[in-house]
Amino acid sequence: MAATCVIGLQWGDEAKGKIVDFLTAQNEIVVRYQGGANAGHTVVFDGKKYKLSLIPSGIFRPEVRSCIASGVVIDPAAILGEIDRLRESGVEIEKNLFISDRAHVIFPWHKEEDRLMNDSGVRSEAIGTTGRGIGPCYRDKVGRSTAVRMGDLYRPDFPEKIRKIVALKNAYLPGMAKNDEVRATVEPLDAEKIIAEYSEYAERLRPFVGDVVSFLLDAVDANKNVLLEGAQGSLLDVDYGTFPYVTSSNSSGVGVTAGSGLPATFIKRVVGIIKAYTTRVGGGPFPTELHDEIGQRIRDRGHEYGTVTKRPRRCGWFDAVAVRYSSRLGGATELSVMLLDVLSGFDEINICVAYELDGKRIDCFPSDVDDLARVKPIYETLPGWSEEIDQVRKYEDLPENARKYLERLSEILGKPISFVSVGPGREQTIVR
Ligand code: GDP
Ligand code: IMO
Ligand code: MG
Numbered sequence: 001m002a003a004t005c006v007i008g009l010q011w012g013d014e015a016k017g018k019i020v021d022f023l024t025a026q027n028e029i030v031v032r033y034q035g036g037a038n039a040g041h042t043v044v045f046d047g048k049k050y051k052l053s054l055i056p057s058g059i060f061r062p063e064v065r066s067c068i069a070s071g072v073v074i075d076p077a078a079i080l081g082e083i084d085r086l087r088e089s090g091v092e093i094e095k096n097l098f099i100s101d102r103a104h105v106i107f108p109w110h111k112e113e114d115r116l117m118n119d120s121g122v123r124s125e126a127i128g129t130t131g132r133g134i135g136p137c138y139r140d141k142v143g144r145s146t147a148v149r150m151g152d153l154y155r156p157d158f159p160e161k162i163r164k165i166v167a168l169k170n171a172y173l174p175g176m177a178k179n180d181e182v183r184a185t186v187e188p189l190d191a192e193k194i195i196a197e198y199s200e201y202a203e204r205l206r207p208f209v210g211d212v213v214s215f216l217l218d219a220v221d222a223n224k225n226v227l228l229e230g231a232q233g234s235l236l237d238v239d240y241g242t243f244p245y246v247t248s249s250n251s252s253g254v255g256v257t258a259g260s261g262l263p264a265t266f267i268k269r270v271v272g273i274i275k276a277y278t279t280r281v282g283g284g285p286f287p288t289e290l291h292d293e294i295g296q297r298i299r300d301r302g303h304e305y306g307t308v309t310k311r312p313r314r315c316g317w318f319d320a321v322a323v324r325y326s327s328r329l330g331g332a333t334e335l336s337v338m339l340l341d342v343l344s345g346f347d348e349i350n351i352c353v354a355y356e357l358d359g360k361r362i363d364c365f366p367s368d369v370d371d372l373a374r375v376k377p378i379y380e381t382l383p384g385w386s387e388e389i390d391q392v393r394k395y396e397d398l399p400e401n402a403r404k405y406l407e408r409l410s411e412i413l414g415k416p417i418s419f420v421s422v423g424p425g426r427e428q429t430i431v432r
Contacts, residue, residue, distance in 0.1 A: 071259025
């Protein structure tokens with residue numbers, strides 16, 4: 001009776017949604033605790049594919065309470081769109097979705113700031129955000145003065161608050177543009193229109209909004225099983241990732257307690273989710289990135305195109321230096337290796353076991369992004385396997401070289417592997 005966390009150990013899209021859905025069966029509560037509609041989590045079962053952004057991937061089990069905790073930033077239009085799509089698919093959400101009144105709200109000015117600041121011109125490479133207003137909303141949360149929480153939507157002073165914020169935002173949004181050409185594209189915000197729109201969203205969301213943290217603390221007292229669903233990946237963590245090419249929340253293991261309100265002592269199991277290779281969307285260094293036909297083959301076999309923005313994901317070999325760092329940071333008790341089926345048919349498979357930086361071999365993950373951009377991966381090469389494995393259900397039935405690859409990963413990372421995924425479906429999961 002305790003909490004289990006599912007944390008991505010790479011740059012996101014490790015297939016966290018699949019494992020959360022899988023583990024939900026053993027839990028009474030599932031919690032999303034950071035990030036927002038920048039996340040795109042996919043769950044596939046009974047031949048149907050569901051894409052979730054804000055709603056926990058546990059939503060498909062009606063007996064389980066799906067919570068969105070205080071650390072999440074909520075775009076009301078996005079979540080209502082998801083609710084509508086789930087209802088259309090016949091998914092029961094009425095009784096089991098619970099949204100924190102402490103969670104912060106994304107407004108149109110956040111998306112506009114995101115557009116203006118993503119490519120601010122300060123660095124040569126843009127962050128390549130999802131454009132969902134995530135960074136600016138978290139910035140307002142930390143800045144406090146112009147922040148709005150879900151609970152504020154129901155307060156009588158809400159319209160007045162919006163009028164004041166809009167006046168401020170209209171004054172400084174044009175100043176955020178990097179040049180006159182961009183400035184000319186900044187449209188003034190209409191406070192009354194936003195008030196009307198958000199008041200309607202608030203009414204539609206009212207049945208779901210409440211004090212999630214009290215509910216979770218009661219669950220701790222009652223010794224319930226709680227599953228925590230991380231969004232993004234550890235290397236996108238604002239404090240410990242490849243800053244500034246990161247997201248604006250603590251997306252590594254360190255963010256669990258801050259985002260959910262659950263005490264650290266309640267967390268007993270941390271499942272680190274890794275792809276059998278590496279992908280990244282957006283800007284920033286990626287030491288094992290492949291710009292050749294091998295990278296393209298991984299992209300094609302893995303359908304590596306963004307769930308949220310449809311951008312082609314950058315693909316490369318598994319980076320054990322980065323994951324050793326993120327799995328230690330998150331206190332992973334075990335690993336789940338995803339998309340192993342994508343690696344079938346390669347003669348050889350590389351694992352990056354160390355970096356070379358300025359002629360020296362290093363095995364730690366550099367804190368400075370410019371150092372990380374200069375490292376050269378040092379590879380260990382393992383023989384591949386030719387068989388397709390998407391029908392395999394038992395570990396022993398995997399090709400010998402696939403098992404050797406997994407065992408070598410586990411050895412280098414110093415963590416046991418609990419799950420191996422060989423396809424997107426629920427049943428395509430090998431439990432060890
Ligand atoms: P998340 O953001 O971590 O939840 O991951 P995404 O949903 O963005 O991306 C993972 C993608 O891989 C989704 O399209 C999944 O349906 C798919 N997927 C999950 N597990 C496997 C697997 O083992 N093999 C293959 N081929 N696809 C998988
Ligand atoms: P899931 O939960 C992959 C990336 C963006 C960009 C950077 C900052 O599906 O794994 P943001 O919009 O958050 O300010 O963008 O972070 N990013 C993700 N990459 N998976 C995600 O979520 C991501 N969420 C944000 O591409 O590089
Ligand atoms: Mg995703």
